[in-house]
Amino acid sequence: xxxSQYKDLFISEAMEHVRSMNENIVSLEKNADxxxxxxxxxxxxxxxxxxxxxxxxxxxxxxxHSMEDLMERVRKKDISFSEGVADLLLEGADLLHVMxxxxxxxxxxxxxxxxxxxxxxxFAEVRQSEKADESRGPATSICNExxxxxxxxxxxxxxxxxxxxxxxxxxxxxxxxxxxxVTGELITNKYRLAIIDRELxxxxxxxxxxxxxxxxxxxxxxxMKVRLMPFAAxxxxxxxxxxxxxxxxxxxVNFVIEGTAVELDRGILEELSDPLIHLLRNAxxxxxxxxxxxxxxxxxxxxxxxxVVHREQDQxxxxxxxxxxxxDPAVLIESAIxxxxxxxxxxxxxxxxxxxMLTCVPGFSTAKxxxxxxxxxxxxxxxxxxxxxxxxxxxxxxxxxxxxxMIIRLPLTVAIIQVLLVNCSSMTVGFPVMxxxxxxxxxxxxxxxxxxxxxFSLDGEAIPLLSLNRILGVPFERFAGKTIxxxxxxxxxxxxxxxxxxxxGQQEVFIKPLGSPLGKLRGQAGxxxxxxxxxxxxxxxxxx
Amino acid sequence: xxxxxxxxxxxxxxxxxxxxNLQDVEExxxxxxxHPLPRAPSYYSGIMNCHSMPxxxxxxxxxxxxxxxxxxxxxxxxxRKIANLALRVHAVKGIAAxxxxxxxxxxxxxxxxxxLLVADGEAKLLVSERLLLRLEQxxxx
Numbered sequence: 001x002x003x004s005q006y007k008d009l010f011i012s013e014a015m016e017h018v019r020s021m022n023e024n025i026v027s028l029e030k031n032a033d034x035x036x037x038x039x040x041x042x043x044x045x046x047x048x049x050x051x052x053x054x055x056x057x058x059x060x061x062x063x064x065h066s067m068e069d070l071m072e073r074v075r076k077k078d079i080s081f082s083e084g085v086a087d088l089l090l091e092g093a094d095l096l097h098v099m100x101x102x103x104x105x106x107x108x109x110x111x112x113x114x115x116x117x118x119x120x121x122x123f124a125e126v127r128q129s130e131k132a133d134e135s136r137g138p139a140t141s142i143c144n145e146x147x148x149x150x151x152x153x154x155x156x157x158x159x160x161x162x163x164x165x166x167x168x169x170x171x172x173x174x175x176x177x178x179x180x181x182v183t184g185e186l187i188t189n190k191y192r193l194a195i196i197d198r199e200l201x202x203x204x205x206x207x208x209x210x211x212x213x214x215x216x217x218x219x220x221x222x223x224m225k226v227r228l229m230p231f232a233a234x235x236x237x238x239x240x241x242x243x244x245x246x247x248x249x250x251x252x253v254n255f256v257i258e259g260t261a262v263e264l265d266r267g268i269l270e271e272l273s274d275p276l277i278h279l280l281r282n283a284x285x286x287x288x289x290x291x292x293x294x295x296x297x298x299x300x301x302x303x304x305x306x307x308v309v310h311r312e313q314d315q316x317x318x319x320x321x322x323x324x325x326x327x328d329p330a331v332l333i334e335s336a337i338x339x340x341x342x343x344x345x346x347x348x349x350x351x352x353x354x355x356x357m358l359t360c361v362p363g364f365s366t367a368k369x370x371x372x373x374x375x376x377x378x379x380x381x382x383x384x385x386x387x388x389x390x391x392x393x394x395x396x397x398x399x400x401x402x403x404x405x406m407i408i409r410l411p412l413t414v415a416i417i418q419v420l421l422v423n424c425s426s427m428t429v430g431f432p433v434m435x436x437x438x439x440x441x442x443x444x445x446x447x448x449x450x451x452x453x454x455x456f457s458l459d460g461e462a463i464p465l466l467s468l469n470r471i472l473g474v475p476f477e478r479f480a481g482k483t484i485x486x487x488x489x490x491x492x493x494x495x496x497x498x499x500x501x502x503x504x505g506q507q508e509v510f511i512k513p514l515g516s517p518l519g520k521l522r523g524q525a526g527x528x529x530x531x532x533x534x535x536x537x538x539x540x541x542x543x544x
Numbered sequence: 545x546x547x548x549x550x551x552x553x554x555x556x557x558x559x560x561x562x563x564x565n566l567q568d569v570e571e572x573x574x575x576x577x578x579h580p581l582p583r584a585p586s587y588y589s590g591i592m593n594c595h596s597m598p599x600x601x602x603x604x605x606x607x608x609x610x611x612x613x614x615x616x617x618x619x620x621x622x623x624r625k626i627a628n629l630a631l632r633v634h635a636v637k638g639i640a641a642x643x644x645x646x647x648x649x650x651x652x653x654x655x656x657x658x659x660l661l662v663a664d665g666e667a668k669l670l671v672s673e674r675l676l677l678r679l680e681q682x683x684x685x
Contacts, residue, residue: 184596185596381673385673388680426580427580472583473583474580474582510596512597512598514598514600514628515627515628516628516629516680517600517629517679517680517683518588518600518683519680520680520684521683522583523583524583526598527591527597527598529596529598533577533593534579535592535593535598535599536598537581537582537591
């Protein structure tokens with residue numbers, strides 16, 4: 001029977017099982033009596049064994065089988081879930097991962113599993129009296145708390161998995177991306193039709209376009225939902241990363257994740273994984289002090305690292321905080337001067353915040369040892385550019401002796417939004433409709449001069465009048481008309497009227513962040529392409 | 545000095561020869577419709593519609609302060625993974641293998657150019673990460 005068509009499905013499911021195994025193992029290290037997780041681990045190994053056997057991947061099946069057997073002994077309470085068990089299973093999970101990758105690349109997933117299988121089968125619990133107290137080893141208690149912000153409890157019950165899988169399908173992310181793009185294009189094309197319709201003035205065409213519009217709205221909202229995934233989708237691998245590194249460095253770490261239910265665009269999530277792992281490694285490696293230093297500083301020996309994700313209006317904010325040694329701006333500045341990254345005379349002009357960001361300049365590193373863990377200072381600048389390319393920002397806060405926080409802000413999604421198109425001289429820009437208080441044709445006679453400022457009265461309020469032409473840096477047009485188009489919006493909390501040359505109608509556009517290098521250009525929230533082929537900028541009123 | 549042999553795209557800006565790592569360039573095209581870009585530094589020509597993406601165009605001749613008149617008619621669209629940017633140049637010469645001479649002087653760590661040795665001479669290799677970093681910094685001011 002030709003199994004090759006099922007290969008992709010097998011790999012995707014098996015990989016997910018391995019990830020879940022990692023999560024369960026790390027969790028059981030903290031709480032070895034969690035029956036649910038013990039059962040779950042058993043079932044995961046069992047599933048992988050079954051799938052691999054039916055696909056003919058005997059090496060994988062054999063390894064999974066021996067892991068299943070070990071878990072069976074734990075289930076039957078022949079042995080307890082000890083550090084030794086955890087280590088063996090983690091080794092098994094890693095080897096499974098390697099073998100699955102091999103299958104993905106076209107191989108048979110064959111690795112020499114005999115040694116590990118033998119050790120799994122031969123595992124005997126070390127009796128309490130044989131272990132000296134101190135030999136328990138550093139960093140063996142990793143606490144992994146994953147808290148949900150959503151009301152409903154997390155769908156973690158594996159016994160419901162079968163029911164769930166019947167209602168879901170696996171789809172390649174490229175297919176979904178394509179769907180989103182095509183939907184965006186459809187909407188743009190709808191406007192082309194609308195333009196033609198205006199010229200032709202056909203009633204039947206108008207009706208058809210209106211119907212099309214409604215259907216596209218529906219399609220758009222469903223497709224955007226499909227792109228959202230909970231943060232948990234990438235967060236499940238983090239506890240393992242922190243645990244392994246902490247153990248390697250001989251540090252005791254309490255790692256907490258909050259906000260795993262926060263939903264993010266899938267494309268953004270995928271890009272976030274590496275930068276976050278790097279920041280977590282930095283926190284363990286460079287942020288937290290070792291046990292002796294912590295005791296000397298009067299801190300609890302167990303260091304704390306927290307990864308918190310939450311939504312703020314139209315942004316997602318991710319913060320990685322550690323209670324380690326923090327950073328000294330002065331040391332960073334001196335180091336940058338020594339590397340000729342900044343001039344000595346500029347020493348005074350750099351704020352602490354800017355000093356912390358020096359760590360993101362390519363080639364910068366104050367680590368005494370350039371460890372293979374966090375790299376040669378290559379990490380932070382890559383993190384920063386990844387965040388920027390997603391249209392977001394990275395900032396660092398730190399207090400010497402107390403700890404540091406890395407803060408990543410990201411836009412929620414690639415979005416399709418309503419904009420009002422306005423003309424200023426030869427420039428057309430888009431005004432997000434959500435930011436518009438109202439639009440009006442202001443009678444010139446109602447404009448009051450107040451010193452150098454112009455104002456007008458709206459609902460009894462005096463509203464300053466500014467020229468969008470001037471803000472955008474384009475020339476004015478001469479008007480004969482009695483009225484002037486004004487958009488009333490809010491800038492930094494105050495109502496403002498912006499004069500433009502003309503209104504050009506309202507449309508939906510597919511707003512795309514400008515990324516690098518102009519992503520942080522003030523006054524813009526991204527760009528878009530219109531039905532008639534023009535590329536325009538969408539304004540960010542907060543930055544004007 | 546270490547040497548790295550790679551493939552590069554060689555092009556002309558204001559009569560001088562420049563190059564980019566081939567992996568950094570996604571597409572070469574003729575000058576498209578350019579739309580205005582508000583509040584950007586003056587070395588940006590504007591913004592274009594590139595396969596339904598709004599992509600800013602940087603006039604390299606203006607940015608590098610070379611002879612810029614008449615302005616270039618060729619566009620190099622950069623690899624989406626590193627930037628959302630297109631470069632306006634005067635002519636595209638072709639693809640060449642080349643050797644970069646690494647600087648050992650740390651004072652040059654800021655420079656966006658390195659020297660590239662190609663078959664028929666030298667070209668100034670633009671270091672994409674540094675160029676983008678400089679552009680980002682200048683966009684903020």
